[in-house]
Amino acid sequence: MSISIREILELLTDSGGSSPENGVDGLEYGNPDAAVKGIATAFIASQHVIEKAKSLGVNLLITHEGLYYSHFQPGEQIAGTDVVREKKRMIGQSGVAIYRNHDGIHRSQPDGITYGLVRELGWLDELEGYSSFAAIIRLPGMTVAEIAAHVKSKLGLGQVRVVGDRTMSCERIGVLVGYRGGGNPAIPLFEQENLDLILYGEGPEWETPEYVKDSLSQNKPRALVILGHAASESPGMKYLAESLQTKLPDIPVHFIPEEPLFEIL
Numbered sequence: 001m002s003i004s005i006r007e008i009l010e011l012l013t014d015s016g017g018s019s020p021e022n023g024v025d026g027l028e029y030g031n032p033d034a035a036v037k038g039i040a041t042a043f044i045a046s047q048h049v050i051e052k053a054k055s056l057g058v059n060l061l062i063t064h065e066g067l068y069y070s071h072f073q074p075g076e077q078i079a080g081t082d083v084v085r086e087k088k089r090m091i092g093q094s095g096v097a098i099y100r101n102h103d104g105i106h107r108s109q110p111d112g113i114t115y116g117l118v119r120e121l122g123w124l125d126e127l128e129g130y131s132s133f134a135a136i137i138r139l140p141g142m143t144v145a146e147i148a149a150h151v152k153s154k155l156g157l158g159q160v161r162v163v164g165d166r167t168m169s170c171e172r173i174g175v176l177v178g179y180r181g182g183g184n185p186a187i188p189l190f191e192q193e194n195l196d197l198i199l200y201g202e203g204p205e206w207e208t209p210e211y212v213k214d215s216l217s218q219n220k221p222r223a224l225v226i227l228g229h230a231a232s233e234s235p236g237m238k239y240l241a242e243s244l245q246t247k248l249p250d251i252p253v254h255f256i257p258e259e260p261l262f263e264i265l
Contacts, residue, residue, distance in 0.1 A: 030097020113236030120235035164223025183207030201232030
């Protein structure tokens with residue numbers, strides 16, 4: 001029995017949160033009535049990911065971030081570049097439909113991307129609850145250095161960025177994915193939830209990190225562990241692939257990881 005791309009997308013909508021009217025979710029390329037042969041999920045639809053999906057025999061790729069280097073549809077200056085034109089040509093020849101699942105998975109209960117990261121870190125048993133955009137974790141007094149080492153091991157990362165005393169013991173931490181590391185909402189969370197440490201994807205360097213630095217100058221011990229955007233959200237898309245495979249046992253579902261974007265010299 002075949003199932004169409006449209007039916008898969010309806011399944012995603014039914015099982016997760018709805019996308020707001022001005023949201024970014026949607027089928028960015030492909031025929032919604034085509035029969036699904038295989039599905040892949042990924043953090044972002046890079047050219048490497050699209051080529052890998054094609055090699056796996058996949059004709060529906062579900063990604064968290066968009067195709068063309070902008071949260072919303074790119075403006076003319078980006079859309080008119082040679083790289084975008086070549087990528088559009090490659091997508092057209094690939095036979096792979098691409099659906100962006102950003103707002104919906106974040107609006108599910110709990111947030112599917114946050115849940116995926118907590119699960120990948122092995123902290124579901126330490127999960128105290130959620131505070132809107134964050135997961136609150138209670139740990140048995142691990143140091144900042146021990147938490148950083150644990151995160152690197154579980155996520156397969158070569159490095160993370162740390163602000164604070166690496167010997168400081170941490171019991172309550174907040175986990176924030178993606179671009180939620182900015183001053184608002186991250187800074188108030190420290191005091192509202194009595195946190196020792198916040199772990200997040202990314203945010204402006206002159207906001208939350210500077211707040212933590214001033215906290216330390218005032219003898220208020222706090223710390224940050226910064227993963228990078230993709231590292232914080234890829235586990236959620238891995239979790240989505242596993243969930244879809246459970247619901248669609250007759251269709252192969254893959255998660256396509258990416259190599260780290262940055263090289264530290």
